[in-house]
Amino acid sequence: MQFDLLVVGASFAGIACAREAALAGQRVCVIDRKPHPGARLHTTGLLVREVAEIGWLQAMPAALTRPIPAVCVYAPSMRHVRLQASGYHFLATDTGGLLRWMVEQARCVGVVFCWGTALSSLVRDEGGWSVNRSFRARYLVGADGPHSKVARLCGLSANREFLAGIELEFAGGRLHDAQALHCLVDRRLAPGYIGWAFQGVGMLQLGFARRHAVGQAVDVAALLDRLAPLIGERAARPSGRRGGMIPCGGVLPRVFGDRVLLVGDAAGLVSPLTAGGIHTALRYGSMAGSAAADWLRGRAPQPAETLRGRYPAFAIKRALRWAFDRFQSDRLTEWAIGSRLSRSVIGRLYFHKRSAASDVLPAPPLGPSKAPAERDQAG
Numbered sequence: 001m002q003f004d005l006l007v008v009g010a011s012f013a014g015i016a017c018a019r020e021a022a023l024a025g026q027r028v029c030v031i032d033r034k035p036h037p038g039a040r041l042h043t044t045g046l047l048v049r050e051v052a053e054i055g056w057l058q059a060m061p062a063a064l065t066r067p068i069p070a071v072c073v074y075a076p077s078m079r080h081v082r083l084q085a086s087g088y089h090f091l092a093t094d095t096g097g098l099l100r101w102m103v104e105q106a107r108c109v110g111v112v113f114c115w116g117t118a119l120s121s122l123v124r125d126e127g128g129w130s131v132n133r134s135f136r137a138r139y140l141v142g143a144d145g146p147h148s149k150v151a152r153l154c155g156l157s158a159n160r161e162f163l164a165g166i167e168l169e170f171a172g173g174r175l176h177d178a179q180a181l182h183c184l185v186d187r188r189l190a191p192g193y194i195g196w197a198f199q200g201v202g203m204l205q206l207g208f209a210r211r212h213a214v215g216q217a218v219d220v221a222a223l224l225d226r227l228a229p230l231i232g233e234r235a236a237r238p239s240g241r242r243g244g245m246i247p248c249g250g251v252l253p254r255v256f257g258d259r260v261l262l263v264g265d266a267a268g269l270v271s272p273l274t275a276g277g278i279h280t281a282l283r284y285g286s287m288a289g290s291a292a293a294d295w296l297r298g299r300a301p302q303p304a305e306t307l308r309g310r311y312p313a314f315a316i317k318r319a320l321r322w323a324f325d326r327f328q329s330d331r332l333t334e335w336a337i338g339s340r341l342s343r344s345v346i347g348r349l350y351f352h353k354r355s356a357a358s359d360v361l362p363a364p365p366l367g368p369s370k371a372p373a374e375r376d377q378a379g
């Protein structure tokens with residue numbers, strides 16, 4: 001099968017890239033080793049509001065998302081601060097449903113998807129690439145996640161620094177305060193990152209990510225214990241699990257080659273501090289698709305030249321990640337929760353602008369009697 005562009009990986013970056021190139025008139029194919037869209041989810045799927053402002057995603061069906069307007073940040077003692085910013089919210093998603101919807105949008109503009117098709121071989125020749133000996137394409141995009149095989153086979157850079165994340169789903173479970181994303185900063189439980197709990201679409205989602213160290217056990221029981229005061233109702237056993245590795249070293253040095261580029265997690269396009277990668281995968285995925293299409297139509301130099309310098313450097317976030325990895329301390333967190341300066345920093349980190357913070361609230365944080373209005377609104 002002959003295509004102009006072949007994308008490996010049908011997740012956020014790959015779908016956005018393929019759709020954009022197809023819109024520009026290119027014949028585009030996406031291969032993915034998963035059996036169908038939305039299978040074997042690894043991501044929590046929480047979106048920053050900016051995602052819903054991306055042109056084609058404005059049509060995202062409301063039933064696939066649930067707005068979460070506030071953030072509660074907890075110290076290990078469960079003292080916490082509650083913040084929100086007027087007009088801002090996060091979006092919990094039915095992540096499998098969202099990916100299926102995105103695939104449908106790309107299919108509508110002519111993208112061909114081949115499911116259950118893992119990348120096995122790549123041969124470079126004059127006209128482009130022979131992929132798995134069955135596809136031919138003039139340009140290749142690796143959107144195949146944190147352990148990119150495209151990167152390996154093309155001699156591009158590989159991610160080396162990771163957070164390891166695990167999440168439990170409880171179908172029908174409920175939090176006392178369903179209007180907030182609850183984040184626990186605790187060095188013993190989640191060194192280098194956080195634990196979280198929020199009311200997702202039709203389920204309760206609880207998880208944590210930590211600096212990845214080979215052989216280190218993940219203590220899910222400890223997570224459930226710590227978050228127990230936040231939970232109104234949950235089944236004894238989770239209804240599902242997600243998990244995987246999150247690159248946190250920043251954008252990789254070599255992500256462009258001759259007739260090939262990496263995007264999304266494959267390129268390290270994940271915020272080293274917040275570990276959010278969906279927005280960047282979508283944004284730079286579209287940009288990569290458009291740059292590849294322009295080159296394929298003879299209207300621009302190779303995407304390497306147009307995109308180099310446009311991928312973010314994450315300089316401040318990398319510096320903060322460096323400091324957090326070395327100096328995170330539970331005592332400092334306890335102090336910081338009560339300090340005006342750090343609350344303003346947390347507000348900026350989550351909301352990118354001034355946020356309204358509540359007073360520091362003591363532990364135990366919440367009970368059903370404390371937030372009746374919020375309980376009523378839980379979706």
Ligand SMILES: Cc1cc2nc3c(=O)[nH]c(=O)nc-3n(C[C@H](O)[C@H](O)[C@H](O)COP(=O)(O)OP(=O)(O)OC[C@H]3O[C@@H](n4cnc5c(N)ncnc54)[C@H](O)[C@@H]3O)c2cc1C
Nearest residue numbers: 009011012013033043044046119144145165264265277278
């Ligand atoms: C536990 C966890 C929680 C997270 N939570 C959030 C969050 O709430 N918000 C947020 O913004 N970010 C979150 N992230 C990060 C976010 O999920 C990623 O940044 C995002 O999914 C990157 O999208 P992508 O398209 O680059 O790659 P991926 O989503 O990793 O997709 C890669 C695709 O490539 C396919 N593939 C891989 N290898 C091959 C191969 N050899 N052949 C064919 N196909 C292949 C895979 O099947 C997959 O479909 C989380 C990550 C983890 C692990």
